[in-house]
Amino acid sequence: MLRLFCLFTSILNITLAFGQQPKQRVFSSDIDRFWLAYDSVRTTSDSLRQVAIFTRLYLAKGTPGLRAFQQVEGYTAAEWVGSIRRHSKFWNSIRPSTQLAKTGAQNLAPYLAKFKQLYPALRPASIYFTMGALRSGGTTKDSLVLIGAELETGNPQTDISEFTGKDHAFLASVYARTPFQNMVPLNVHEYVHTQEHGSGNTVLARALNEGTCDLVVELVTGKKVQLPYMTYGPAHEAELKERFKLELFTDNISNWFYNQLDKPGHISDLGYYMGYAIGKRYYQQARDKQQALKELIELDFNNDHAIEAFLTKTHYYPQPLHKAQVLAAYEQRRPVVTRFWPAPDAEGYLDAAVREIRIEFSGPMDPGGHSTDYGSGGKAAFPVVKQPGFGADAHFYTYQVALQPGHSYSFVLNGGGFQDEQGYPLKQYEVKFRTRP
Secondary structure, three states: OOOOOOOOOOOOOHHHHHOOOOOOOEEOHHHHHHHHHHHHHOOOOOHHHHHHHHHHHHHOOOOHHHHHHHHHHOOOHHHHHHHHHHOHHHHHHHHHHHOHHHHOOOOOHHHHHHHHHHOOOOOOOEEEEEOOOOOOOEEEEOOEEEEEHHHHOOOOOOOOOOOOHHHHHHHHHHHHOOHHHHHHHHHHHHHHHOOOEOOOOOHHHHHHHHHHHHHHHHHHHOOOOOOHHHHHHHHOHHHHHHHHHHHOOOOOHHHOOOOOOOOOOOOOOHHHHHHHHHHHHHHHHOOOHHHHHHHHHOOEOOOHHHHHHHHHHHOOOOOOOOHHHHHHHHHHHOOOEEEEEOOOOOOOEOOOOOOEEEEEEOOOEOOOOOOEEEOOOOHHHOOEEEEEEEOOOOOEEEEEEOOOOOOEEEEEEOEOOEEEOOOOEOOOEEEEEEOOO
């Protein structure tokens, strides 16, 4: 549920934009099937019967879009049923709003016609309104736009009182914007994704992938995407540009995308703005605007070399960036583990009576993130029984352990889970020691 792609409700007459004979390209029948399954699930308290009912009435009869959505997001019948059981107030509250998706917006076709004028190679796509389990507002798969209507038709009055912590903050931020009101520009954004190739594994590639969509929105509607990053970005572009330069060749995606946090002043998805700014600079300086837009849309986002060469061509950074130097500077910014204690003796042994291990970092960490895995010894060598977590100043992290004499132990602190206050991921560190026989 932590990830929100910008997907909103859509259209009835997309094919008008392509000058073709009418053909259905918007499907919303999954919404009615969901509520039929929902009502039937609630007639019993037997969880196994609930899963069977939901599978039979919703999943087995679903559209190709629902099947694609389930595949892409990894949804299971048990996950849907679990949410129905835990969040009945929410589902009852959102139910009337989801019917908005069935009527859709009849104003998108002219914008798609404009899109086709700017990009003649535009391919038709189909849009499916489905009901997810609150993990994704939607995504795309091949020529399908897949929308989670339960996230994209809510409003500030939607009852989210049954949720806590990050889930509550996430939903509050989504519904505060009344997403249905922004359906046209944000559906154009997602329509562009059906024309692109890959999404990229680096910050730079993902930025261009998402930013190109926002640029197209502006070109065909005459308005920027109405999201906080598009207001914050221009006012802070100089500092963002330097920060982005440090991370653009890395895979630190979560620092720039899909990173809504319940923190005062936090602006999520700034990578969208950076990609938009780079693409817009290239488009504005191009003599052949149609060719420039074609290049942006048809970039191979999974080809790092092609993406890096394109960045150079945009002149967004006046001087060419030397990848090795940029990556070296990035590595120097990452936090490290400076020690753990009690420390093993000179022979690498730790007293088996130890019940707590503290990890010290090179600077303050973000107390909201952590990730611990088995070490080189695997599950059999994993000593952790509990994680009390960060200390008051977030300079150290505590593990409770259960040790026996004559054993080797190991566990790993992962970067990406552990991050410092600026979002730089920890350099992976393995805690490894032995106890005396």
